[in-house]
Amino acid sequence: MSRLKLMRIAACCVAGCSVAVAQSLDFEVYRTRVEPIFSKQRESHARCVACHSESNNAFRLQKWGPQTRSFTEEQSRVNFQMISKLVVPGSPERSILLLHPLAKEAGGDEFHSGGRQFLSKDDPDWQIIAAWVRAAR
Numbered sequence: 001m002s003r004l005k006l007m008r009i010a011a012c013c014v015a016g017c018s019v020a021v022a023q024s025l026d027f028e029v030y031r032t033r034v035e036p037i038f039s040k041q042r043e044s045h046a047r048c049v050a051c052h053s054e055s056n057n058a059f060r061l062q063k064w065g066p067q068t069r070s071f072t073e074e075q076s077r078v079n080f081q082m083i084s085k086l087v088v089p090g091s092p093e094r095s096i097l098l099l100h101p102l103a104k105e106a107g108g109d110e111f112h113s114g115g116r117q118f119l120s121k122d123d124p125d126w127q128i129i130a131a132w133v134r135a136a137r
Contacts, residue, residue, distance in 0.1 A: 029132050091133065
């Protein structure tokens with residue numbers, strides 16, 4: 001079985017604990033510091049929201065309206081609940097949200113169809129997400 005498939009199964013298993021996980025993660029930090037990363041234009045990559053609002057996988061962001069370029073608070077709450085299933089509170093190194101877009105050479109997953117958003121764990125945006133996950137207990 002592929003690592004990606006195992007990770008998807010793990011994400012589904014974690015879904016049963018998502019309420020407890022979400023309660024340990026800080027929504028305000030998510031909304032003000034983490035979520036803007038998903039809308040950010042990264043050099044040579046599409047914004048995460050460009051692909052992940054149309055995706056049919058574990059990381060599915062809410063779709064922006066035709067006149068918007070940010071998430072409403074309601075959309076952010078839905079995104080937060082979904083993303084909470086992709087993290088292991090206190091452990092960025094075991095969180096799918098951080099491993100999947102990370103370069104394999106830096107410890108990331110085998111494959112991410114959107115390319116490597118983070119070439120290393122030193123990337124400032126990777127560090128912001130990791131700090132948010134690390135702060136949760």
